[in-house]
Amino acid sequence: MHSVKRPHWMTGLVIVSGAFGAMTIYSGGAVLFVDGAARAAAGNYVPFVLWFNFMAGFAYLIAAYGLFRLRPWTVPVSTAIAVLSLAVFAAFGVYVISGGAFEARTVVAMTVRCTLWIVIAIVLKTSTSLKQPR
Template identity: 45%
Template sequence: MSSRPLSLTVAAAVAVIFGLLTIVSGGRAIFGGVDMGAVVPFVLWFNFGAGFAYVLAGIGLWRGGAWAPMLALGIAVATALIFAAFLWHVLTDGAWEARTMGAMILRTGIWTAIAALALRGKKPT
């Protein structure tokens, strides 16, 4: 039986599922010709690429990889920085969709929580 805390198991599963959903939705928007309205290209491309990192981080957390908590923290920080850049875009009258605001709030919150759980569950080296 694994000594991994249940919260970390849930965080790992959320990361993988969220990552796969992000890859599919981002891929549809970028490559599938789906009209997503006033997308902000740097946010769309970041989120699509980050989806692969989400999956990798989730697998690493699941397997107990020593590198996984730092990857989760890196994802959280990078997402917060992209969110800040998106807010700047909004404040300077760039075109945007309300769902992007909600998605960035959600992504930043989820990855902040995953990183906190991962760092708390990190085994001392």
């Protein structure tokens, strides 16, 4: 059996995407499912953005697993996360322009999410570490 060594930079992506996924699920779940301090601190959260980010946290963990296992399907998963994040960010923009209440930190958070997953998708797309053997 042929063994492929994971590049060090990819180990970093595994850790970042996995930790980001776990934190996203934890923080989103606290606001969605626990009526307490987290919900109060969330302020004017936008429900569709919160739900998307919560569910995307699971996709982040799936992507981290795929990276850890050097699976080629990680490329389309990461690309889908990036594209869907951009779509939700655009919908959020429409919501804001139409006068919806929001927190400024949502703009920052969505910018970070989109940037992170665009970078991950591009890096993985150009990486030879995830290419399927012929």
